[in-house]
Amino acid sequence: DQQVKQNSPSLSVQEGRISILNCDYTNSMFDYFLWYKKYPAEGPTFLISISSIKDKNEDGRFTVFLNKSAKHLSLHIVPSQPGDSAVYFCAASEGYFGNEKLTFGTGTRLTIIP
Amino acid sequence: DARVTQTPRHKVTEMGQEVTMRCQPILGHNTVFWYRQTMMQGLELLAYFRNRAPLDDSGMPKDRFSAEMPDATLATLKIQPSEPRDSAVYFCASGPGQGASGNTIYFGEGSWLTVV
Numbered sequence: 163d164q165q166v167k168q169n170s171p172s173l174s175v176q177e178g179r180i181s182i183l184n185c186d187y188t189n190s191m192f193d194y195f196l197w198y199k200k201y202p203a204e205g206p207t208f209l210i211s212i213s214s215i216k217d218k219n220e221d222g223r224f225t226v227f228l229n230k231s232a233k234h235l236s237l238h239i240v241p242s243q244p245g246d247s248a249v250y251f252c253a254a255s256e257g258y259f260g261n262e263k264l265t266f267g268t269g270t271r272l273t274i275i276p
Numbered sequence: 277d278a279r280v281t282q283t284p285r286h287k288v289t290e291m292g293q294e295v296t297m298r299c300q301p302i303l304g305h306n307t308v309f310w311y312r313q314t315m316m317q318g319l320e321l322l323a324y325f326r327n328r329a330p331l332d333d334s335g336m337p338k339d340r341f342s343a344e345m346p347d348a349t350l351a352t353l354k355i356q357p358s359e360p361r362d363s364a365v366y367f368c369a370s371g372p373g374q375g376a377s378g379n380t381i382y383f384g385e386g387s388w389l390t391v392v
Contacts, residue, residue: 168318196380205280205367205383206319251319262371263309263332264381268318 165189166254168267176275181239183270185252188233192254196264197226197237200249209250210237239272247274278302280384282368288390294356297387299368300349308351309369309381310336310343319367325351326373358391365389 167186175181193214198206212219225238253264281300309324323333328345371381
């Protein structure tokens with residue numbers, strides 16, 4: 163039973179445009195959400211997070227939006243750059259912290275076209 | 277530069293052989309996780325420890341997998357006997373634990389396992 167779902171296995175976006183990656187979850191107990199970025203042959207690295215008491219968190223070119231009633235979150239990257247090409251994992255925690263047990267989605271491979 | 281260290285980085289083994297993967301968490305982190313990456317499941321949690329005690333190993337096939345923390349600086353994941361379906365990338369991650377500062381967990385570079 164996949165509690166965190168990323169329904170788009172891949173996404174291609176033109177350089178300079180906005181990339182939007184989506185994530186849905188089913189577990190109402192999730193209170194903290196994170197995005198990780200993964201390059202080939204490396205481990206995932208933390209990108210940005212949001213707690214359930216917020217609906218938006220911004221960090222430079224990256225913004226995460228949370229719609230708790232729809233159990234949906236999205237990651238916006240603008241403008242997209244070639245270095246953003248990677249696999250992006252959505253993750254969720256039942257606690258209020260991102261350093262606890264995380265449940266991950268299956269990932270979305272983002273390709274930025276120069 | 278603090279990081280999670282995993283060995284081996286790559287392992288090719290024959291079906292039926294024992295495989296042991298090792299992880300050195302970041303110094304001072306008291307929570308250690310083992311994840312497995314597959315195409316179908318993404319990153320799935322196999323087991324995790326806090327202060328060396330196992331908290332959850334429900335994601336692990338009990339008949340062939342075992343995870344331990346012999347001491348605070350070493351976590352091991354063992355597969356015996358290994359099967360071709362175990363071929364995957366195994367990630368270790370560590371975190372500072374509940375309520376601690378640093379609101380994320382940190383991953384190692386992974387151990388790429390191929391069972392033939």
